[in-house]
Amino acid sequence: MFRRIDQEKWERKEHYKYYTQKLPCGYSVTVRLDVTNFYDQIKKRGLRFYPAFIACVSRAVNGRKEFRMGKDAEGNPGIWDAVHPSYTIFHEDDHTFSDIWSFYDEDFRKCYENIVRDMETYKDCKGPKGKPDQPPNFYCISCVPWMDFTGYGTWVPGGEPNLFPIITFGKYVDHDGKKELSAALTISHAAADGYHTSMLFQEIQKILSEFSAF
Numbered sequence: 001m002f003r004r005i006d007q008e009k010w011e012r013k014e015h016y017k018y019y020t021q022k023l024p025c026g027y028s029v030t031v032r033l034d035v036t037n038f039y040d041q042i043k044k045r046g047l048r049f050y051p052a053f054i055a056c057v058s059r060a061v062n063g064r065k066e067f068r069m070g071k072d073a074e075g076n077p078g079i080w081d082a083v084h085p086s087y088t089i090f091h092e093d094d095h096t097f098s099d100i101w102s103f104y105d106e107d108f109r110k111c112y113e114n115i116v117r118d119m120e121t122y123k124d125c126k127g128p129k130g131k132p133d134q135p136p137n138f139y140c141i142s143c144v145p146w147m148d149f150t151g152y153g154t155w156v157p158g159g160e161p162n163l164f165p166i167i168t169f170g171k172y173v174d175h176d177g178k179k180e181l182s183a184a185l186t187i188s189h190a191a192a193d194g195y196h197t198s199m200l201f202q203e204i205q206k207i208l209s210e211f212s213a214f
Contacts, residue, residue, distance in 0.1 A: 001080070001081045002070060002072060002078050002079075002080055002081075002136075002137070003078050003079050003080075003081070004072060004076050004077075004078040005076070005077050005078050005079065007077070015189075015190070015193070016077060016190045018190075019188065019189040019190035020160070020188075020190045023189075024160050024161065024188075024190070025161060025188075025189050026155070026161025026162070026186060026187055026188045026189055027186070027187070027189060027194075028151075028152065028153040028154060028184055028185065028186040029184065029185050029194075029197050029201075030149070030150065030151050030152050030182055030183070030184040031182070031183055031184075031201050032180050032181070032182055032183075033169075033180065033181050033182075033183050033201075033204065033205055033208060034178055034179070034180055034205065034208070034209065035053075035172050035179050035180065035181045035208055036178045036179045037208065037209050037210075037211055037212070038052075038053070038056070038208040038209075038211045039172065039179045041211045041212050042211075047112065048116065049172075050143055050145075051112055051115035051116050051119060052112055053143075053169070054085050054087055054102075054115055054141055055108055055111040055112045055115060056108070056204065056207045056208060056211070057085075057141055057167060057204055058083075058084075058085045058104050058111060058139075058141075059106065059108070059111075059207055060200055060203040060204040060207055061083060061139055061165060061167075061200070062082055062083060062104060062106070063203060064196065064199065064200055064203070065079050066191055066192040066196040066200075067083070067139065067164070067165050067187070067191070067192065067196075067200060068080045068081075068082070068083045068137070069163040069164065069191045070136065070137060070163060070164065071163070077163070077190075080137040081137075082104050082137065083104065083137045083138055083139045083164065084101055084102060084103055084104045084135060084137060084138050084139075085101060085102055085104060085115070085138070085139060085141050086099055086100070086101040086134060086138040086139065086140050086141070087099070087100065087101070087102075087115075087140070087141045087142055087143075088100075088142040088143070089119055089122065089123060089130060091124075091126060094126075096126065098122070098125055098126060098127055098128065098129065098130030098131075099128060099129050099130060099131075099134075100118055100119070100122045100125075100129075100130040100131035101118070101131055101134050101135070101138055102114040102115045102117075102118045118131060138164065139164045139165050139166070139167070140164065140165070140166040140167065141166075141167040141168075141169075142167075142168050142169075143168070143169055143170070144168060144169070144170050144171070145170070145171045146171065147170050147171060148170050148171055148173050148182060149170045149182050149184075150182065151184070152168050152170075152182075152184035153184075153186065154166050154168070154184075154186040155186070160188070161186075161187065161188035161189070161190075162186075162187065162188055163187070163188050163190065163191040164187070164191075165185055165186070165187045165192075165200075166185070166186040166187065167183060167184065167185050168183070168184045168186075169181055169182065169183040169184070170182045170183075183201070183204070185197055185200070185201070
Protein backbone atom coordinates (compact mmCIF):
# COMPACT_ATOMS: atom_id res chain seq x y z
CA MET A 1 0.00 0.00 0.00
CA PHE A 2 1.13 3.54 -0.81
CA ARG A 3 0.66 6.13 1.94
CA ARG A 4 0.82 9.76 0.85
CA ILE A 5 2.98 11.93 3.09
CA ASP A 6 1.29 14.79 4.95
CA GLN A 7 3.84 17.36 3.86
CA GLU A 8 2.71 19.95 6.41
CA LYS A 9 3.84 17.59 9.18
CA TRP A 10 6.82 16.14 7.35
CA GLU A 11 10.25 16.87 8.80
CA ARG A 12 11.75 16.71 5.32
CA LYS A 13 9.23 19.01 3.64
CA GLU A 14 11.73 21.80 2.86
CA HIS A 15 14.53 19.39 1.98
CA TYR A 16 12.28 17.52 -0.43
CA LYS A 17 11.11 20.76 -2.02
CA TYR A 18 14.65 22.05 -2.37
CA TYR A 19 16.08 18.85 -3.89
CA THR A 20 13.19 18.36 -6.32
CA GLN A 21 12.67 21.97 -7.45
CA LYS A 22 15.78 24.09 -6.91
CA LEU A 23 18.59 21.54 -6.99
CA PRO A 24 17.34 18.14 -8.21
CA CYS A 25 20.44 16.09 -7.50
CA GLY A 26 21.34 12.65 -6.32
CA TYR A 27 24.49 11.06 -4.93
CA SER A 28 26.38 7.78 -4.86
CA VAL A 29 28.25 6.26 -1.92
CA THR A 30 30.50 3.18 -1.96
CA VAL A 31 31.38 1.28 1.22
CA ARG A 32 33.26 -1.88 2.13
CA LEU A 33 31.22 -4.60 3.84
CA ASP A 34 32.59 -7.47 5.90
CA VAL A 35 30.85 -10.59 4.59
CA THR A 36 32.98 -13.15 6.44
CA ASN A 37 30.25 -14.47 8.72
CA PHE A 38 27.63 -14.24 5.98
CA TYR A 39 29.80 -16.25 3.59
CA ASP A 40 30.54 -18.93 6.21
CA GLN A 41 26.89 -19.28 7.16
CA ILE A 42 25.52 -19.62 3.64
CA LYS A 43 28.18 -22.23 2.84
CA LYS A 44 27.15 -24.22 5.92
CA ARG A 45 23.49 -23.98 4.94
CA GLY A 46 24.06 -24.74 1.25
CA LEU A 47 22.59 -21.40 0.15
CA ARG A 48 23.48 -19.31 -2.90
CA PHE A 49 25.33 -16.05 -2.26
CA TYR A 50 23.50 -13.74 -4.69
CA PRO A 51 19.87 -14.45 -3.70
CA ALA A 52 20.81 -14.63 -0.01
CA PHE A 53 22.54 -11.26 -0.21
CA ILE A 54 19.56 -9.71 -1.99
CA ALA A 55 17.25 -11.02 0.74
CA CYS A 56 19.44 -9.52 3.48
CA VAL A 57 19.75 -6.14 1.77
CA SER A 58 16.00 -6.10 1.15
CA ARG A 59 15.41 -6.55 4.87
CA ALA A 60 17.55 -3.49 5.62
CA VAL A 61 15.99 -1.40 2.83
CA ASN A 62 12.48 -2.20 4.03
CA GLY A 63 13.46 -1.28 7.57
CA ARG A 64 13.85 2.43 6.74
CA LYS A 65 11.07 4.58 5.32
CA GLU A 66 13.48 6.85 3.42
CA PHE A 67 14.27 3.96 1.09
CA ARG A 68 10.61 3.08 0.46
CA MET A 69 9.66 6.39 -1.10
CA GLY A 70 7.70 6.90 -4.29
CA LYS A 71 5.13 9.16 -5.94
CA ASP A 72 1.45 8.71 -6.70
CA ALA A 73 -0.20 9.44 -10.05
CA GLU A 74 -0.41 13.15 -9.17
CA GLY A 75 3.28 13.33 -8.26
CA ASN A 76 2.76 13.49 -4.50
CA PRO A 77 5.50 11.82 -2.40
CA GLY A 78 4.62 8.91 -0.18
CA ILE A 79 5.89 5.77 1.49
CA TRP A 80 5.25 2.21 0.39
CA ASP A 81 4.53 -0.38 3.07
CA ALA A 82 7.15 -2.58 1.36
CA VAL A 83 9.44 -2.46 -1.66
CA HIS A 84 10.43 -5.50 -3.70
CA PRO A 85 13.90 -6.20 -5.12
CA SER A 86 14.42 -5.76 -8.85
CA TYR A 87 17.73 -7.40 -9.76
CA THR A 88 19.76 -8.53 -12.73
CA ILE A 89 20.49 -12.03 -14.00
CA PHE A 90 23.35 -12.70 -16.39
CA HIS A 91 23.12 -14.82 -19.54
CA GLU A 92 26.36 -16.74 -20.03
CA ASP A 93 25.67 -17.62 -23.66
CA ASP A 94 25.55 -14.08 -25.05
CA HIS A 95 26.85 -11.99 -22.10
CA THR A 96 23.67 -9.92 -21.81
CA PHE A 97 21.57 -9.39 -18.71
CA SER A 98 17.90 -9.07 -17.84
CA ASP A 99 16.06 -7.44 -14.96
CA ILE A 100 13.68 -9.60 -12.98
CA TRP A 101 11.95 -8.97 -9.67
CA SER A 102 10.69 -10.95 -6.68
CA PHE A 103 8.24 -10.34 -3.88
CA TYR A 104 9.87 -9.28 -0.62
CA ASP A 105 9.04 -11.17 2.56
CA GLU A 106 10.37 -10.25 5.98
CA ASP A 107 10.97 -13.94 6.62
CA PHE A 108 14.44 -14.61 5.19
CA ARG A 109 13.73 -18.14 4.06
CA LYS A 110 10.56 -17.16 2.17
CA CYS A 111 12.26 -14.16 0.57
CA TYR A 112 15.25 -16.28 -0.45
CA GLU A 113 13.01 -18.96 -1.95
CA ASN A 114 11.02 -16.33 -3.89
CA ILE A 115 14.24 -15.04 -5.45
CA VAL A 116 15.70 -18.46 -6.25
CA ARG A 117 12.44 -19.59 -7.82
CA ASP A 118 12.22 -16.47 -10.02
CA MET A 119 15.86 -16.79 -11.04
CA GLU A 120 15.21 -20.33 -12.22
CA THR A 121 11.89 -19.50 -13.89
CA TYR A 122 13.16 -16.54 -15.90
CA LYS A 123 16.79 -17.55 -16.44
CA ASP A 124 16.31 -17.96 -20.21
CA CYS A 125 14.17 -14.85 -20.78
CA LYS A 126 16.25 -12.38 -22.77
CA GLY A 127 15.97 -8.60 -23.11
CA PRO A 128 16.20 -5.75 -20.58
CA LYS A 129 13.09 -6.95 -18.72
CA GLY A 130 12.97 -10.68 -18.09
CA LYS A 131 9.96 -10.89 -15.77
CA PRO A 132 6.79 -8.95 -16.63
CA ASP A 133 4.39 -7.02 -14.39
CA GLN A 134 6.96 -5.33 -12.20
CA PRO A 135 5.10 -3.55 -9.37
CA PRO A 136 5.63 0.20 -8.85
CA ASN A 137 7.04 -0.38 -5.37
CA PHE A 138 10.50 -1.72 -6.16
CA TYR A 139 14.14 -0.88 -5.59
CA CYS A 140 17.13 -1.88 -7.73
CA ILE A 141 19.98 -4.18 -6.74
CA SER A 142 22.57 -5.84 -8.96
CA CYS A 143 25.96 -7.52 -8.82
CA VAL A 144 29.17 -7.05 -10.81
CA PRO A 145 30.81 -10.33 -9.78
CA TRP A 146 33.83 -9.90 -12.06
CA MET A 147 35.14 -6.74 -10.41
CA ASP A 148 36.21 -5.45 -7.02
CA PHE A 149 35.61 -1.71 -7.26
CA THR A 150 36.35 1.25 -4.99
CA GLY A 151 33.74 3.58 -6.45
CA TYR A 152 30.60 3.27 -8.54
CA GLY A 153 28.19 5.86 -9.90
CA THR A 154 24.78 5.71 -11.58
CA TRP A 155 22.98 8.67 -13.10
CA VAL A 156 20.24 9.65 -15.53
CA PRO A 157 21.54 12.37 -17.90
CA GLY A 158 18.96 15.12 -18.27
CA GLY A 159 16.56 13.42 -15.85
CA GLU A 160 15.65 13.47 -12.19
CA PRO A 161 17.45 11.17 -9.75
CA ASN A 162 15.33 8.27 -8.53
CA LEU A 163 13.66 8.32 -5.12
CA PHE A 164 14.22 4.56 -4.82
CA PRO A 165 17.72 3.23 -4.03
CA ILE A 166 19.95 1.65 -6.66
CA ILE A 167 22.41 -0.74 -5.00
CA THR A 168 25.32 -2.36 -6.82
CA PHE A 169 27.88 -4.70 -5.28
CA GLY A 170 31.03 -6.32 -6.60
CA LYS A 171 32.84 -9.58 -5.99
CA TYR A 172 34.00 -10.50 -2.51
CA VAL A 173 37.76 -10.59 -1.89
CA ASP A 174 40.01 -11.89 0.88
CA HIS A 175 41.66 -9.13 2.90
CA ASP A 176 43.48 -9.47 6.25
CA GLY A 177 41.76 -12.76 7.02
CA LYS A 178 38.30 -11.43 6.18
CA LYS A 179 36.05 -11.54 3.16
CA GLU A 180 35.11 -8.05 2.03
CA LEU A 181 32.75 -6.75 -0.60
CA SER A 182 32.23 -3.29 -2.07
CA ALA A 183 28.65 -2.03 -2.27
CA ALA A 184 27.40 1.24 -3.74
CA LEU A 185 24.13 3.08 -3.30
CA THR A 186 22.71 5.80 -5.56
CA ILE A 187 19.62 7.79 -4.62
CA SER A 188 17.96 11.19 -4.92
CA HIS A 189 18.97 13.68 -2.25
CA ALA A 190 15.25 14.46 -1.93
CA ALA A 191 14.67 10.99 -0.48
CA ALA A 192 17.68 10.48 1.76
CA ASP A 193 20.68 12.31 3.18
CA GLY A 194 24.08 11.01 4.19
CA TYR A 195 22.76 10.17 7.65
CA HIS A 196 20.05 7.87 6.28
CA THR A 197 22.48 6.16 3.92
CA SER A 198 24.95 5.65 6.77
CA MET A 199 22.24 4.08 8.91
CA LEU A 200 21.21 1.81 6.03
CA PHE A 201 24.73 0.50 5.48
CA GLN A 202 25.18 0.00 9.22
CA GLU A 203 22.00 -2.06 9.27
CA ILE A 204 23.13 -4.12 6.26
CA GLN A 205 26.43 -4.83 8.01
CA LYS A 206 24.61 -5.81 11.21
CA ILE A 207 22.36 -8.24 9.33
CA LEU A 208 25.34 -9.83 7.57
CA SER A 209 27.36 -10.10 10.78
CA GLU A 210 24.45 -11.66 12.69
CA PHE A 211 23.18 -13.80 9.86
CA SER A 212 23.08 -16.97 11.95
CA ALA A 213 20.17 -15.42 13.88
CA PHE A 214 17.79 -16.05 10.95
